[in-house]
Amino acid sequence: MLEGVERRRLTGLMTPRAPRGSVPVAGQANEALQAIWDVVSRIPRGQVASYGAVARAAGLPGRARQTGYALRVAPRGLHLPWHRVVAAGGRITFPANSHAHREQARRLRAEGVAVRNGRVAAAALSDLGDF
DNA sequence: TCGATGACCTCTA
């Protein structure tokens, strides 16, 4: 599911159909995306936050889905620590057998976060309270 | 304009 998206990501971003002259990654609608990307980029190493927490910290309470969207369309150039964003309760969202799942688990463990059965240790989960 | 689709969440049962 992600493979296709990932493969198509570059071209997709280069041509993000700009209706009525609005700019791809600089317009007003992207304010939310910028905020989300900013929050994600500030998640400390060795810690993880949920989609909902990120949305909240970005000033978008209740819009967890937008966090997912923001990460999906995030330019690679930003080098966001996307692996530090997990679903509620510390669950990894990707299918257990997927490449993305293994990659996320690998990156997390690489920075000392325990991952078991697609779950990160509760201790590593941050609510991003002071952002 | 409308309906379907998500890297989602919370509450119930």
Add this chain to the structure above:
DNA sequence: ATAGAGGCCATCG
């Protein structure tokens, strides 16, 4: 632990 219902909302065909 699992499942369903409802909610949220940008995108897309």
